[in-house]
Amino acid sequence: MKQLKLSKSLGLLMLTGASLISFPLLAQSEMAQKSSAKMQPQGGDAPKDARDPHAYSAGTTLTEGPYVLEGNERLTLADEHPFYALLGDRLEYNEQANAGVFDLQAWYGTTFDRLVVKTEGDFSEGSLEENQTDILWGHAVSAYWDTQAGVRLDYNKEGENRQWLAFGLQGLAPYWFELDMTAYVGERGSTAFTLEAEYELLLTQKLIIQPRAEITLYGKNDKQNELGSGLSSSAIGFRVRYEFTRQFAPYIGVEWSNKFGSTADYATSSGQSSNNTAFVAGIKFWF
Amino acid sequence: MGFKKSSQQVSTPRRRFVQGLIAGGVLAAFPSVLHAASSLVAGTITGTVPELSGEVIDLVIDESPVNFTGVIRMATTINGSIPAPTLRLKEGDDVTIRVTNKLSVPSSIHWHGIILPYQMDGVPGISFKGIMPGETFIYKFKLQQSGTYWYHSHSGFQEMTGMYGALIIEPRENDIISADNEHVIQLSDWTDDDPMALFRKLKVQSDVFNFNQPTVPEFFDDVSSSSISNALQRRKMWNQMRMNPTDLADLSASAMTFLMNGSTPMANWRGLFKVGEKLRLRFINGSSNSFFDVRIPELKLTVVQADGQNVEPVTVDEFRFGPGETYDVIVEPKNDAYTIFAQSMDRSGYAKGTLSTAPNIDAPIPALDPVEWLTMTDMMGNMTHGGEHSAMAGMSGMNSKKMDHSAMGHGAMAMDHSKHGMSENPLAVASSKVRHAKTEYGASVDMRVDMPRTNLDDPGIGLRKNGRRVLTLADLHSLEGITNQQEPEAEIELHLTGNMERYSWSFDGLEFGKSTPVHMKHNQRLRVILQNDTMMTHPMHLHGMWSDLENEQGDVQVRRHTIPVQPAQRISFLTTPHDVGRWAWHCHLLFHMDAGMFREVVVS
Numbered sequence: 001m002k003q004l005k006l007s008k009s010l011g012l013l014m015l016t017g018a019s020l021i022s023f024p025l026l027a028q029s030e031m032a033q034k035s036s037a038k039m040q041p042q043g044g045d046a047p048k049d050a051r052d053p054h055a056y057s058a059g060t061t062l063t064e065g066p067y068v069l070e071g072n073e074r075l076t077l078a079d080e081h082p083f084y085a086l087l088g089d090r091l092e093y094n095e096q097a098n099a100g101v102f103d104l105q106a107w108y109g110t111t112f113d114r115l116v117v118k119t120e121g122d123f124s125e126g127s128l129e130e131n132q133t134d135i136l137w138g139h140a141v142s143a144y145w146d147t148q149a150g151v152r153l154d155y156n157k158e159g160e161n162r163q164w165l166a167f168g169l170q171g172l173a174p175y176w177f178e179l180d181m182t183a184y185v186g187e188r189g190s191t192a193f194t195l196e197a198e199y200e201l202l203l204t205q206k207l208i209i210q211p212r213a214e215i216t217l218y219g220k221n222d223k224q225n226e227l228g229s230g231l232s233s234s235a236i237g238f239r240v241r242y243e244f245t246r247q248f249a250p251y252i253g254v255e256w257s258n259k260f261g262s263t264a265d266y267a268t269s270s271g272q273s274s275n276n277t278a279f280v281a282g283i284k285f286w287f
Numbered sequence: 288m289g290f291k292k293s294s295q296q297v298s299t300p301r302r303r304f305v306q307g308l309i310a311g312g313v314l315a316a317f318p319s320v321l322h323a324a325s326s327l328v329a330g331t332i333t334g335t336v337p338e339l340s341g342e343v344i345d346l347v348i349d350e351s352p353v354n355f356t357g358v359i360r361m362a363t364t365i366n367g368s369i370p371a372p373t374l375r376l377k378e379g380d381d382v383t384i385r386v387t388n389k390l391s392v393p394s395s396i397h398w399h400g401i402i403l404p405y406q407m408d409g410v411p412g413i414s415f416k417g418i419m420p421g422e423t424f425i426y427k428f429k430l431q432q433s434g435t436y437w438y439h440s441h442s443g444f445q446e447m448t449g450m451y452g453a454l455i456i457e458p459r460e461n462d463i464i465s466a467d468n469e470h471v472i473q474l475s476d477w478t479d480d481d482p483m484a485l486f487r488k489l490k491v492q493s494d495v496f497n498f499n500q501p502t503v504p505e506f507f508d509d510v511s512s513s514s515i516s517n518a519l520q521r522r523k524m525w526n527q528m529r530m531n532p533t534d535l536a537d538l539s540a541s542a543m544t545f546l547m548n549g550s551t552p553m554a555n556w557r558g559l560f561k562v563g564e565k566l567r568l569r570f571i572n573g574s575s576n577s578f579f580d581v582r583i584p585e586l587k588l589t590v591v592q593a594d595g596q597n598v599e600p601v602t603v604d605e606f607r608f609g610p611g612e613t614y615d616v617i618v619e620p621k622n623d624a625y626t627i628f629a630q631s632m633d634r635s636g637y638a639k640g641t642l643s644t645a646p647n648i649d650a651p652i653p654a655l656d657p658v659e660w661l662t663m664t665d666m667m668g669n670m671t672h673g674g675e676h677s678a679m680a681g682m683s684g685m686n687s688k689k690m691d692h693s694a695m696g697h698g699a700m701a702m703d704h705s706k707h708g709m710s711e712n713p714l715a716v717a718s719s720k721v722r723h724a725k726t727e728y729g730a731s732v733d734m735r736v737d738m739p740r741t742n743l744d745d746p747g748i749g750l751r752k753n754g755r756r757v758l759t760l761a762d763l764h765s766l767e768g769i770t771n772q773q774e775p776e777a778e779i780e781l782h783l784t785g786n787m788e789r790y791s792w793s794f795d796g797l798e799f800g801k802s803t804p805v806h807m808k809h810n811q812r813l814r815v816i817l818q819n820d821t822m823m824t825h826p827m828h829l830h831g832m833w834s835d836l837e838n839e840q841g842d843v844q845v846r847r848h849t850i851p852v853q854p855a856q857r858i859s860f861l862t863t864p865h866d867v868g869r870w871a872w873h874c875h876l877l878f879h880m881d882a883g884m885f886r887e888v889v890v891s
Binding site (some may be wrong): 040041042043044045046049050051052054056057058059060061062065066067068069071073074075076077078080081083084085087097111112140141142143144147172174175176201202203205206246247286 | 323411483487491495496498500501502526667722724725726727728729730731732734736788789790793797799800803804805806852867881882
């Protein structure tokens, strides 16, 4: 991850592109490096002499060949059925501030190809302040990683709305780190990159600590939305949740958010703080 | 470093582990939901179910209400009982079984382990179109075998909601197994939820029903009882590979209630005996997704039949069996009462019943065994010699020297035995060279085993060194039946694969929908090698022909219709496809089957 030196002159897109590629490769190659080429229990490329999985078919298929059922009503199983999920990672509301955040993800599709929608935003006093929605095609590329490609739509109540093309990777890195990283290309050569990482520590089967970190980078200044180029913001925190069921868990936690560089400057000049510590409470759910 | 995964601590009682109702599934009047045409007057019959015999049998598939947990649910039943009626037929008979479907969806019945024409095998989309709502399908076949078998729906998840029953075929001649009395003991699992809803949950979060996951306190327990480096080392491989060492069952007692003859543990199915009697117990695992470890404390079990085929009697304390398998055991009870105890493989719950001399005597119920972590042997196979303990050294302990050594030992063993076979046939013993399929390198496969274990004498995780004599595949030797001692003319190798995180299961990394059939030449003796590249045990059921299990020396040992393949194990069996047609071949864990661990077989 040497590339992650923050130099504006390098061009942020290249940087994010490189990190996008290197992250999963790192994950993939980890096992390979530790074992010899022959002994690789996960991932990797098939050797040239790998077995053909259709070698025993003698030309038959599920719908062709001897004794095939008339009418082509072949058996279909759940591997050919679509499934869906709605996952609410963070739903937080602070009564005193009369403000909150939401962070939801939904998918619909098969095991390897899915429509993925992610939406994250802040609201206060009953109205939406900011929202970022990614609409993506998720495609499984390895045992634990999905590529994601699509668009991102930003809503900024006090700034300008933005549209981006999105290219991302979401998956599970060795040691159970859940990673979600996306590079964006916007209008007039603007670029952005976000990285989210989560981890879980089980105190019991139901009481779980979840550390979480998020960073955002931008390739160009965006004055209207008060975003500066380079490392723009970070949020690091942890949440402690109690899973009444595996699908419903209230949590409390603390989060430290920081703004950097020009983004911090924008914040200070408009009278806001560039660092913030917040105690949070919310629910995590899925169905 | 991962604190996430850990330990061998004694499991605490599972939340929502449902002991069930004393009344079991027997309902009082429930007329409003009953179909007028149903043979039932009230609810679903459970417990010891009616027996049907003769050459012509009528079965009716319908919905009927059950109440196992305090909640009324509709089950899919055959002749209104769970289990379905026990069919007691006679070897050599030409039977006609008329099956009427009164459901609103297509249905089917598969005769598990029965040799018959493929059109009678009852797999919709392969052997026939299924039985449409309102239709009657007439099954006709000649019974060419005897023993304990079972029958169940092969449509959707109907089997899981009540469609399973015992099928007993009495031998034409005298039964070589003598007993004064007998009981059929059918184990199963019940869910109040829609099975598809459970399946979808696993698709979203595959460990959603696992309440024995490693925790942080367990890590610190390990640190204090051993050392920090040992505690880390013990977790290293699991965490690197993103595998869960307590991934022993997909559906635990948090989703399932375990039944013995359709009775919850509270309902306590009872089989009566007279002191001094020799009892034959016909155990059938008719569950959808549960391996059971069965024992009767204070009683020795003499296993005399496996999958309906007589075996050299072997006396044990306990046996494990997966969905689809059957074992007949002889017991000679001396006390007044015994508990038949069948704990689920993941130790989240149990099914139980009682053997007693009178209806009011019970025996103590044993505690569930502690949950054990899967070992490196389960994950990596034959890479280490000393089994689980030396394996704990983890990946770093597996230096190249050690691997070479075990590889050599392995190869040498295979060579010795080909000599022992005194044959030039290169197929005298199963090839030991691991050949992964091209499609095992993609997103559908989360691990591959390069040094599988081939020994059959492992009782499996949770049963090793438990102080009891536990049956293993190595103990089973067919008494008769494997008359075909031909050597195989061809060999095929298939790997059992999966991705737990995505909840995808397959052969060779290809789920059923992406697969092509396995072609077998009619009447050609064939060796099938199954290598398990996953961390779960898969009961593999090949329809339409026998699976004659070989040991690692290439000696044919026992005739089965369902062979459990343990994690990182490579087994082989011989088969002679004596009946043409299309057949199903799948893992009998219903959810694995439906997720895609299923192949079609074409015999022509």
